[in-house]
Amino acid sequence: MNFLTFISQQSGKLLDQTLAHIGLTFISLLLAVLIGLPLGILIARKRKMAGGVLGFAGVLQTIPSIALLGMMIPLLGIGPKPAIMALFLYALLPIIRNTYTGITGVDQAIKEAAKGMGMSVNQVLFKVELPLAMPVILAGVRTATVINVGVATLAAYIAAGGLGEFIFGGISLNNTNMILAGAIPAALLAIIFDFLLSRVQKISFRRLGIALWIFPLAILILSSFYILPSTYEGKLLAGFTPEFMGRQDGYLGLKDKYKLHTRNVVISDAVMYKAVYEKKLDVISGYSTDGRLKAFDLVTLIDDKHIFPPYYAAPIVRNETLQKYPELEPVLNMLSGKIDDSIMTELNYKADYLKQDPETIAKDFLVARGLWKASREGHKATIRIGSKIFAEQYILAAMYTLLIKGYTDLEVSAKSGLGGTKICFDAMTNNQIDIYPEYTGTGLLVILKTPPAVVDQLISSKEKVYDYVKESFNKQYQISWLKPIGFNNTYALMMRKEQAKSMMINTISALVKMDK
Amino acid sequence: MIQVDSILKSFGKIRAVDGISFDVKEGENLVLLGASGCGKTTTLRMINRLIEPDGGQININGQDIRSQSPETLRRNIGYVLQHNSLFPHYTVAQNIAIVPKLLYWDKNRIENRTIELLEKLNLSPDLHYNAYPNQLSGGQQQRVNVARALAANPPVLLMDEPFGALDPITRSNIVKDFGDLDELKKKTIVMVTHDVQEAFEMGDRICIMDKGKIMQLGTPSELLFHPANSYVQSFLEKQQLTLAYKAIKLEDISEEWESEVRKSEKENEIQISSNSSIWDAMEKINNEKDMNTIITIRNKNNQVKRASLNEILTAYSHLKNKLNK
Numbered sequence: 001m002n003f004l005t006f007i008s009q010q011s012g013k014l015l016d017q018t019l020a021h022i023g024l025t026f027i028s029l030l031l032a033v034l035i036g037l038p039l040g041i042l043i044a045r046k047r048k049m050a051g052g053v054l055g056f057a058g059v060l061q062t063i064p065s066i067a068l069l070g071m072m073i074p075l076l077g078i079g080p081k082p083a084i085m086a087l088f089l090y091a092l093l094p095i096i097r098n099t100y101t102g103i104t105g106v107d108q109a110i111k112e113a114a115k116g117m118g119m120s121v122n123q124v125l126f127k128v129e130l131p132l133a134m135p136v137i138l139a140g141v142r143t144a145t146v147i148n149v150g151v152a153t154l155a156a157y158i159a160a161g162g163l164g165e166f167i168f169g170g171i172s173l174n175n176t177n178m179i180l181a182g183a184i185p186a187a188l189l190a191i192i193f194d195f196l197l198s199r200v201q202k203i204s205f206r207r208l209g210i211a212l213w214i215f216p217l218a219i220l221i222l223s224s225f226y227i228l229p230s231t232y233e234g235k236l237l238a239g240f241t242p243e244f245m246g247r248q249d250g251y252l253g254l255k256d257k258y259k260l261h262t263r264n265v266v267i268s269d270a271v272m273y274k275a276v277y278e279k280k281l282d283v284i285s286g287y288s289t290d291g292r293l294k295a296f297d298l299v300t301l302i303d304d305k306h307i308f309p310p311y312y313a314a315p316i317v318r319n320e321t322l323q324k325y326p327e328l329e330p331v332l333n334m335l336s337g338k339i340d341d342s343i344m345t346e347l348n349y350k351a352d353y354l355k356q357d358p359e360t361i362a363k364d365f366l367v368a369r370g371l372w373k374a375s376r377e378g379h380k381a382t383i384r385i386g387s388k389i390f391a392e393q394y395i396l397a398a399m400y401t402l403l404i405k406g407y408t409d410l411e412v413s414a415k416s417g418l419g420g421t422k423i424c425f426d427a428m429t430n431n432q433i434d435i436y437p438e439y440t441g442t443g444l445l446v447i448l449k450t451p452p453a454v455v456d457q458l459i460s461s462k463e464k465v466y467d468y469v470k471e472s473f474n475k476q477y478q479i480s481w482l483k484p485i486g487f488n489n490t491y492a493l494m495m496r497k498e499q500a501k502s503m504m505i506n507t508i509s510a511l512v513k514m515d516k
Numbered sequence: 517m518i519q520v521d522s523i524l525k526s527f528g529k530i531r532a533v534d535g536i537s538f539d540v541k542e543g544e545n546l547v548l549l550g551a552s553g554c555g556k557t558t559t560l561r562m563i564n565r566l567i568e569p570d571g572g573q574i575n576i577n578g579q580d581i582r583s584q585s586p587e588t589l590r591r592n593i594g595y596v597l598q599h600n601s602l603f604p605h606y607t608v609a610q611n612i613a614i615v616p617k618l619l620y621w622d623k624n625r626i627e628n629r630t631i632e633l634l635e636k637l638n639l640s641p642d643l644h645y646n647a648y649p650n651q652l653s654g655g656q657q658q659r660v661n662v663a664r665a666l667a668a669n670p671p672v673l674l675m676d677e678p679f680g681a682l683d684p685i686t687r688s689n690i691v692k693d694f695g696d697l698d699e700l701k702k703k704t705i706v707m708v709t710h711d712v713q714e715a716f717e718m719g720d721r722i723c724i725m726d727k728g729k730i731m732q733l734g735t736p737s738e739l740l741f742h743p744a745n746s747y748v749q750s751f752l753e754k755q756q757l758t759l760a761y762k763a764i765k766l767e768d769i770s771e772e773w774e775s776e777v778r779k780s781e782k783e784n785e786i787q788i789s790s791n792s793s794i795w796d797a798m799e800k801i802n803n804e805k806d807m808n809t810i811i812t813i814r815n816k817n818n819q820v821k822r823a824s825l826n827e828i829l830t831a832y833s834h835l836k837n838k839l840n841k
Contacts, residue, residue: 107600107601109597109598109600109601110600110601110602110603110604112566112597112601113595113597113601113602113603114603115566115590116564116566116590116595116597116674117590117591117595117614117615117618117664118586118587118588118589118590118591118592118615118618119587119614119618120587123618128603131605132604132605
C-alpha cells in the first residue's frame with residue numbers, strides 16, 4: 001500500500017489527531033504566554049530575581065520530555081491535563097527569557113526620555129518597552145511553538161491524542177506509512193506555524209494595534225480545536241495500546257465483529273493498568289496472563305465471538321540453528337507443559353507488581369521444578385535469544401538462557417526489548433537472533449497474514465492453529481515451532497472486577513450491549 | 517524660578533554632587549559646564565526627579581518639587597537628551613504628541629501645535645509629519661527632539677548635551693535656529709554641556725563645576741575677566757580670546773562708536789543685529805572680502821552705530837581694561 005492510499009483511508013483519524021495536536025500545542029502556549037510574559041516583565045524590573053527564575057525554567061527544559069510527562073501522571077492522571085502541563089512547563093523558558101532579554105535590551109536613552117517626559121511606570125511598559133521588545137518576545141513565542149509541536153507528539157503516550165498516535169502505532173506495527181502519516185504532518189505543522197509567526201513578527205511595532213488583537217484571538221481559536229473531536233456515543237471510556245489499535249485481532253476486529261463503539265483513547269501499556277485501577281478508564285486491552293490483573297483486581301471479559309485467536313506460547317527457532325546444534329531442541333522443550341495460565345500470571349505478577357527481576361523469577365521457578373543446572377560456561381558457539389518488551393517475554397527468555405547454559409556447552413546472548421512482533425520476527429529472518437518465544441495467534445494473523453476465510457476455519461481450535469503455523473513457518477521461513485509451553489496468553493478486554501460485577505458484564509457482547 | 521539649595525548625591529562612596537546651591541532666574545539660560553564626572557548631569561536630573569537627592573531641596577516657582585508626583589512634575593518640564601531618544605516606533609508627529617497626550621489635549625490642538633513646531637524648527641510638515649525617526653538625518657532627529665520637549669509649552673526646559681552627537685556644520689545650524697526660536701526666549705532653561713564654546717555662545721550665566729562642587733557661577737564676561745580661582749582660569753585659558761569674541765555682544769561695546777555716515781562712497785556697509793557677538797561681526801567682514809567693510813547696528817536706544825574692524829577691536833580692548841580693574 002502506498003503512502004497516499006494510507007492517508008486517504010485514514011483521513012478521518014488523521015484530521016482528529018491533527019486537530020488535537022494543534023489544540024494541545026496552543027493551549028499550553030497560551031498558558032505559557034499568560035504566565036511567562038508577566039514573569040519576564042517582573043524579572044526585567046527586579047534583576048536580582050532573574051538568575052533564579054531563568055535558572056528554574058532552564059532546569060525544566062533540561063528534563064527529558066518523556067520523563068516530564070511521566071512525572072505529571074501521578075499529579076494529574078492521564079489525558080490532556082498532564083500533557084498540557086508538561087508542554088506548558090517546556091514552553092516557559094523561551095518565553096520568559098526572551099521577554100526579559102527584549103525588555104532589558106530596549107535602549108536606555110529611550111526609556112529615560114519616556115520617564116523624563118512624565119510617563120508612569122506602566123505607561124513606559126506598555127507604550128515603550130513592550131512594543132520595542134515585541135520582536136524579541138515573538139521570537140521566543142516562535143521557539144516555544146516549534147518546541148511544543150515536537151513534544152506534543154509524546155502526548156499520545158498518555159492518552160491525550162495528537163499525531164503521536166500514528167507515530168507510536170507505526171513503530172509498534174513496523175508500518176512505515178503510519179509513522180510518516182504522523183511525522184510528516186507534525187513537521188509540517190511546525191514549519192507552517194513558524195512561518196506564520198515570522199509574518200506576525202514582520203508586522204512589527206508599527207501596526208501593533210490590530211496585530212495585538214488578532215494574535216491572541218488566533219491562539220484561542222486554535223486552542224479550541226482540542227475540544228472539537230468528541231462525537232462519541234456511550235458512557236464508558238476504553239484505552240487501547242497503539243499496537244492493539246492496528247490489529248485485526250485487536251481493535252479492528254472489535255469494531256467489525258462486535259460493533260464496539262465505546263469512546264476510546266490511545267494510551268501506552270506502561271500507564272493503562274494504573275489508569276483503569278484509578279477509574280480514569282473503564283475498559284482496557286491487555287493480555288490474559290498479565291500479572292497486573294492480579295495486582296489491580298481486574299477481570300477479563302469472555303471473547304464470545306472468538307475474534308481473539310488462541311495464543312499458545314512456544315519457542316520458535318531458525319532451522320539452520322537447530323541443524324547446527326541438535327542438542328538445542330530437547331533442552332528448549334524442557335519447558336513444554338510446565339507452565340499453565342495461572343502459573344504464568346503468577347510469574348508475571350512477581351515481575352510487574354512485586355518488581356522482582358526476570359532472571360531471579362526464572363531461576364526460582366526452575367529451581368522449584370528441579371530443572372535448574374549451574375552454567376557449564378561453555379564456549380562452543382553463541383545462541384542469540386530475542387524477546388519483546390514485556391515481562392512474560394523477559395522471563396521466558398531468561399529461563400531458556402539458564403537451560404541452555406546449564407545443559408549445553410553453548411553461550412547465550414540476550415537481545416531483549418525488541419519493540420513489537422514485526423521487529424522481533426524481522427530480526428530472526430535477518431539472522432540477528434536464533435530463538436524467541438512467539439504466540440500461535442500472532443503467527444497466524446500478524447506474521448502470516450492469513451486470509452480471513454482460512455482464519456475462520458482454524459480459529460476455534462488451538463491445535464489446528466498450531467499445526468497450521470508450524471507447517472507454514474517451516475515452509476515459508478525455515479523456522480520451527482517447538483512444543484507449546486502450556487499457557488494461552490490471549491488478547492483480552494478487561495475491567496475492574498467490581499464494575500464488571502455491578503454492570504453484569506462478563507462477555508464482550510455484554511459490554512457492547514451495556515454501552516449503547 | 518528654580519532654586520537649588522544644598523543638594524547632595526552620593527553613589528556608594530563617591531560624592532557626585534557635594535552640597536551645591538544656585539538659582540535660575542525666569543527666562544534665563546543657565547549652562548552647567550564641566551568635564552566628565554563633575555556632577556553636572558546628576559544635578560540636572562535631580563531637577564526633574566529622575567534622581568532623588570540624598571539631601572537638600574529644590575524649588576520650582578516657590579514650590580518644593582517633592583510636593584507633587586514625579587510624573588506631574590515632569591510633564592511640565594521639557595526634557596531634551598541626545599538624539600537617539602526619539603521613540604523609533606512612533607512617527608515624528610506621534611513623538612511630538614507624547615506629552616500633550618499625557619495632558620489630555622484634544623486631537624486638533626495637538627495637530628496644530630505639531631505643525632507649528634515643525635515649521636518653527638525648519639522641518640517641512642508635508643515631508644516629515646508621518647515619517648519615522650530612522651528616515652531622518654541626525655540633525656533632523658534632534659530638531660524633532662527639541663520640538664517634542666516644547667510641545668506642551670512648558671515653562672522650564674532641561675537639556676543634557678543636546679547637540680553633542682552632531683557634526684559641527686549641522687550643530688552650528690541647529691544652534692542658530694535654536695537661538696532664534698522666540699518661544700525659548702521666555703523659558704527658563706538649564707543646559708548641561710562639556711563644550712566650552714557652546715556654553716559661552718548660548719548661556720546667559722555659566723556654572724562651572726568640578727568634582728561635585730561649583731567652581732564659579734557668573735556671566736561669560738565675569739568668568740573670563742574675573743576668574744574666581746585657578747581652576748576656572750586654567751579651564752578657560754586656552755580659548756580665552758575666542759570665547760571673549762563669542763561672548764561679548766556688539767551692544768556692550770558700541771557706546772564709543774560714531775553714529776554719522778561716512779563720506780566716502782567706496783566704503784562697504786553691512787548691518788547686523790546688535791545681539792551679535794564680536795566674532796559674528798568679524799566673520800561677516802571676512803565674508804565681504806573687503807576688510808574695510810563697516811558694520812552698522814541699531815542699539816537698544818534705537819540709535820544707529822557704525823564701526824570698522826579696527827574700531828571694534830579697539831572698543832573691545834577698552835572694555836577688557838575696564839573689566840580687568
